[in-house]
Amino acid sequence: MKFWRLPLDAGSHSIPIGELHIIKDRCKGCGFCIEFCPNQVLKEAPEFNKKGYHPPLVTKQGECVNCNLCEIICPEFAIYSVLKEYKELTAEDIAGYSKK
Amino acid sequence: MKIRYQPIVPFDQEGFNRLKDEQHGLHPDDQYLKPGRIPHIWCPGCGLGVVLNTYINALKMTGIPIDRSVVVSGIGCTGRVAGYLNMDTYHTTHGRAIPFATGLSLTRPDLSVTVFSGDGDLFAIGGNHFIHAARRNVNLKVICVNNFNYGMTGGQVAPTTPVSARTTTTPYGNSEASFNLPYLAHASGAVYVARWTTFHARQLVNAIAETFSIDGFTFIEVIAPCPVGYGRPNKIGSGLDEMIYYKENSIVQNGADPRNVDIALKGKIVVGKFSEEKRPTFLGEYEEKILKKFRRTET
Amino acid sequence: MSDSGILTGEYFINGDEACAEGAIAAGCRFFAGYPITPATEIAERMARRLPQVQGICIQMEDEIASMAAILGASWGGTKSMTATSGPGFSLMMENIGLGMMTETPCVIVNIMRGGPSTGLPTLVGQADVMQARWGSHGDYEVIALSPSSPQEMFNLTIEAFNLSEIYRLPVLILGDELVGHMSEKVIIPPSDQIHQVSRVRPSQSPDGYLPFMAGDNLVPPMACAGEGYHVHVTGLTHDEQGYPQTTAQVHERLVRRLADKIRHNTSKIIQVEEFETANSEVMVVAYGCTSRTAREAVQILRSEGKKVGLLRLITLWPFPEERIRQVAQGIKAFIVPEINYGQIAYEVERCSQGRAETVLLPLMGGAIHTPENIMEAVKEYLP
Ligand SMILES: Cc1ncc(C[n+]2csc(CCOP(=O)(O)OP(=O)(O)O)c2C)c(N)n1
Ligand code: SF4
Ligand code: SF4
Numbered sequence: 104m105k106f107w108r109l110p111l112d113a114g115s116h117s118i119p120i121g122e123l124h125i126i127k128d129r130c131k132g133c134g135f136c137i138e139f140c141p142n143q144v145l146k147e148a149p150e151f152n153k154k155g156y157h158p159p160l161v162t163k164q165g166e167c168v169n170c171n172l173c174e175i176i177c178p179e180f181a182i183y184s185v186l187k188e189y190k191e192l193t194a195e196d197i198a199g200y201s202k203k
Numbered sequence: 204m205k206i207r208y209q210p211i212v213p214f215d216q217e218g219f220n221r222l223k224d225e226q227h228g229l230h231p232d233d234q235y236l237k238p239g240r241i242p243h244i245w246c247p248g249c250g251l252g253v254v255l256n257t258y259i260n261a262l263k264m265t266g267i268p269i270d271r272s273v274v275v276s277g278i279g280c281t282g283r284v285a286g287y288l289n290m291d292t293y294h295t296t297h298g299r300a301i302p303f304a305t306g307l308s309l310t311r312p313d314l315s316v317t318v319f320s321g322d323g324d325l326f327a328i329g330g331n332h333f334i335h336a337a338r339r340n341v342n343l344k345v346i347c348v349n350n351f352n353y354g355m356t357g358g359q360v361a362p363t364t365p366v367s368a369r370t371t372t373t374p375y376g377n378s379e380a381s382f383n384l385p386y387l388a389h390a391s392g393a394v395y396v397a398r399w400t401t402f403h404a405r406q407l408v409n410a411i412a413e414t415f416s417i418d419g420f421t422f423i424e425v426i427a428p429c430p431v432g433y434g435r436p437n438k439i440g441s442g443l444d445e446m447i448y449y450k451e452n453s454i455v456q457n458g459a460d461p462r463n464v465d466i467a468l469k470g471k472i473v474v475g476k477f478s479e480e481k482r483p484t485f486l487g488e489y490e491e492k493i494l495k496k497f498r499r500t501e502t
Numbered sequence: 503m504s505d506s507g508i509l510t511g512e513y514f515i516n517g518d519e520a521c522a523e524g525a526i527a528a529g530c531r532f533f534a535g536y537p538i539t540p541a542t543e544i545a546e547r548m549a550r551r552l553p554q555v556q557g558i559c560i561q562m563e564d565e566i567a568s569m570a571a572i573l574g575a576s577w578g579g580t581k582s583m584t585a586t587s588g589p590g591f592s593l594m595m596e597n598i599g600l601g602m603m604t605e606t607p608c609v610i611v612n613i614m615r616g617g618p619s620t621g622l623p624t625l626v627g628q629a630d631v632m633q634a635r636w637g638s639h640g641d642y643e644v645i646a647l648s649p650s651s652p653q654e655m656f657n658l659t660i661e662a663f664n665l666s667e668i669y670r671l672p673v674l675i676l677g678d679e680l681v682g683h684m685s686e687k688v689i690i691p692p693s694d695q696i697h698q699v700s701r702v703r704p705s706q707s708p709d710g711y712l713p714f715m716a717g718d719n720l721v722p723p724m725a726c727a728g729e730g731y732h733v734h735v736t737g738l739t740h741d742e743q744g745y746p747q748t749t750a751q752v753h754e755r756l757v758r759r760l761a762d763k764i765r766h767n768t769s770k771i772i773q774v775e776e777f778e779t780a781n782s783e784v785m786v787v788a789y790g791c792t793s794r795t796a797r798e799a800v801q802i803l804r805s806e807g808k809k810v811g812l813l814r815l816i817t818l819w820p821f822p823e824e825r826i827r828q829v830a831q832g833i834k835a836f837i838v839p840e841i842n843y844g845q846i847a848y849e850v851e852r853c854s855q856g857r858a859e860t861v862l863l864p865l866m867g868g869a870i871h872t873p874e875n876i877m878e879a880v881k882e883y884l885p
């Protein structure tokens with residue numbers, strides 16, 4: 104979907120911002136969370152955890168929309184997000200989403 | 204005869220407590236997991252953890268208390284699901300989860316009884332029990348994790364292995380036809396039939412949650428990666444590659460005719476909720492037609 | 503019928519029917535089975551009787567399922583039973599093992615017919631005695647009772663339920679076609695005179711509860727489904743917490759306890775009826791239908807002044823080793839008639855430790871011994 108202008112009711116919409124918690128040593132490095140995060144918030148950490156896997160790393164602080172997908176798709180119960188705050192919808196956000 | 208015993212090593216309560224203290228409670232869902240049991244035994248990239256996770260999320264969504272739900276499993280990698288859940292769980296024998304759960308469900312209609320097992324467990328050795336429990340419409344929520352092979356024993360052919368697929372017992376490619384599980388479940392009398400993949404985690408949570416409120420025999424097939432036994436030998440790749448395969452090759456088609464949803468090697472995977480109907484349950488009929496006759500009215 | 507559903511009174515019924523009535527009197531409220539001669543009448547009676555006491559009777563798709571279902575029902579907190587004969591008993595073996603490993607109280611009735619395989623479906627046999635003892639894989643101890651009359655089918659079914667609840671294991675009733683199909687007077691006492699035992703429940707709260715931690719009696723209290731204890735029940739080797747473990751230490755501890763909870767209590771479990779055993783020089787050892795002929799033979803021989811007695815085994819497993827050992831000290835021979843090619847006779851021979859001779863009187867099945875068969879054997883030692 105493409106928006107060509109900021110919707111009139113944009114002020115009444117907001118974006119949830121999630122805070123990610125990663126239990127590094129539980130991760131088995133499957134990559135599901137990294138691959139399927141709708142906002143590409145995560146990437147593989149360069150360092151190894153205790154088990155010898157690369158856990159995920161948050162690359163774009165503040166861009167997690169707390170959708171919980173990583174949380175329900177993680178086979179190891181190694182990652183979860185909690186709602187931190189709501190952010191008002193801006194023209195950039197919309198432009199960003201319409202690009203996707 | 205005289206017996207000279209080996210010494211007995213007592214239960215390591217301290218070790219257990221330590222495990223519990225260090226490993227338990229790190230994740231909000233840990234309250235649904237048996238203390239000290241995570242990390243689980245499943246391989247990296249295995250889909251079973253995802254299915255376990257979605258089941259827990261379905262419990263959270265519906266608010267069914269863990270004291271009111273029980274899980275019964277057979278044997279196999281999937282069979283291990285039972286052992287991780289912090290509720291009453293029963294890890295039975297290979298193929299026999301459904302009849303065990305039948306006894307449990309009939310005597311405890313107040314509990315929500317879910318059967319978790321593998322495709323080999325439920326449809327090879329346990330196939331007969333499956334069709335009969337579906338026919339009787341016993342109130343069981345059956346979740347079959349289909350990874351197209353026998354994971355636990357090292358990647359042998361299963362009744363779901365697509366034709367031509369390689370497994371350790373079909374080194375030249377599988378020459379047998381495979382089951383179309385939703386069709387089999389539907390034809391046997393399951394009142395709810397759906398298929399999702401582990402990539403469709405959200406839909407899976409919703410589907411599991413939906414079945415909790417259905418009285419009768421429900422069936423969800425979950426296509427899940429087994430990189431060790433299926434993904435790699437068939438050149439699909441790692442668990443992540445299998446997940447990406449599901450993403451790219453799944454076709455969501457709610458209401459699809461279950462006859463047309465069989466899965467070929469490297470073919471498309473039709474997913475969705477295929478059917479739902481209402482039919483009297485075994486216990487409902489037993490109660491209505493038999494037990495009621497003998498119930499003494501309170502005076 | 504009394505309020506409890508027990509059919510107090512005198513009845514002329516067959517052994518299978520008496521068994522079903524015994525189960526109901528013992529508190530059984532779930533039956534799962536699959537038709538097989540000569541045990542079908544138990545399922546039929548249960549199908550008619552259980553609904554009258556608000557119990558459930560289900561005909562499963564096979565005996566594997568029947569056995570699994572009664573284990574499930576038992577964990578649901580309901581006393582449960584199945585009944586079968588040889589071919590079905592073979593199919594039940596794997597899940598009997600599961601019942602042993604998970605310490606699940608329930609009762610399995612095997613009305614024995616001639617085997618192997620389909621054998622003699624309608625005719626008597628006693629050849630499943632060793633299968634009952636060793637049929638499932640791995641090490642475990644069983645309790646098996648052998649009724650010799652319809653009245654005993656009733657009484658011992660109650661006893662079987664009580665033992666299964668006390669020791670937390672599947673208990674076997676090894677009946678035979680003859681006793682199952684024979685009709686005799688059966689007296690069913692009023693419900694308040696029927697001794698019912700129920701499994702011990704945990705007395706502590708779920709917090710810190712160890713579901714497979716046993717006290718001195720080696721039998722852990724049992725938390726059933728939906729009671730908030732979150733028990734994991736598995737056929738895998740498991741620790742006191744119920745968690746699967748793969749060490750030799752845990753296996754040693756578990757398997758030994760499973761066996762010892764029976765081995766340490768054999769004196770409480772074992773029942774042997776002694777008939778004319780005083781001053782005997784020859785002892786007949788018999789069980790089930792065979793013991794009826796043996797009793798007649800002993801009676802006749804005693805009337806002729808022969809010093810012969812009968813040890814009637816009510817409990818086949820655990821085997822009454824002690825008693826056989828004692829008796830062996832003072833006699834010339836054991837005569838063991840059984841409808842098989844030698845099963846209990848081997849046990850008798852083992853326990854007599856060469857002190858007395860053991861004579862097997864085998865019959866392959868389909869018929870019973872005559873008193874003359876037994877008398878002739880005795881007379882070789884007491885001419
Ligand atoms: C009676 C019996 N036969 C064979 C086995 C060995 N066995 C264990 S798991 C398994 C197959 C499991 O396959 P599946 O049900 O597809 O589950 P998965 O491991 O793939 O999750 C087999 C054959 C057994 N445990 N019991
Ligand atoms: S919660 Fe959603 S947006 Fe945030 S990291 Fe996880 S998958 Fe990405
Ligand atoms: S999904 Fe879980 S196990 Fe997989 S990489 Fe992410 S955190 Fe690690």
Ligand code: SF4
Pocket residue numbers: 244245246248249250251280281350354355428429430431432
């Ligand atoms: S063998 Fe396959 S099914 Fe089993 S744990 Fe490994 S990946 Fe999962």
